[in-house]
Amino acid sequence: MNFKNLQKTLGVVVDGNIGRSTLTALFKKLGANQSWAEELALASNVHFKDYAILYNELRFAHFIAQLAHESGNFKYMQEIASGAAYEGRKDLGNVMAGDGVRFKGRGPIQLTGRANYKKYGQALGIDFESHPELVATPSIGLLVACKFWTSNALNELADKDDVLSITKKINGGTNGLNDRKANLTKIKGWMS
Structure with a gap:
């Protein structure tokens, strides 16, 4: 190879x-x-x-x-499904009403869940928890994927x-x- x-x-x-x-x-x-x-x-x-x-x-x-x-x-840089299936998933940090849809899979690695948006946002210095849609931007999503990969x-x-x-x-x-x-x-x- x-x-x-x-x-x-x-x-x-x-x-x-x-x-x-x-x-x-x-x-x-x-x-x-x-x-x-x-x-x-x-x-x-x-x-x-x-x-x-x-x-x-x-x-x-x-x-x-x-x-x-x-x-x-x-x-796709955003999950096709609504994200409702993730509602109430405490293992993903989805503890508030609407978190499933708000923090559905985004980016090329499909980052999912409030806890992951918070964790990787803090690690990269970008407030993904307040602006989850940013992860669906291909360039930002790729950066998130790299950080997830190495973390x-x-x-x-x-x-x-x-x-x-x-x-x-x-x-x-x-x-x-x-x-x-x-x-x-x-x-x-x-x-x-």
Whole structure:
């Protein structure tokens, strides 16, 4: 697996350096519209290095595969369902009336629950608890995904190629495991 093969697959300049043009082509190939692909690529180009996601191909492949599943192949930055199913979920910090809808899944990692919006907002210096809609902005959502990824030690699990444990950390269970595995296989294949 290597980044040059990914660039060949995407039809971009083959130099082994993952930058905005490669990332834009990747997000677009996975399903994002042009505008979101460009915005996600801009944010990724900055944050992937800061969060050590570009440290190796395995980390990169796992991160992209998981986010592709969570966001419907980068077509949705907000959960399609209303979020009412999360109402009263104390495990998510949804303790006030309307929290389920207000703090439904957003961003490419589908951050969910008042507690997570508060936690990651405080960690990044952005008041997501007062402005949860900000997480649905592709660039901000990508930053949140990076912070979530490293805060939950997912780089280390990616280094072990442990898709099951990564899925459990992101999803709380194994929802969509087969799709996540298929995404991972596809992205690894593009780098082979």
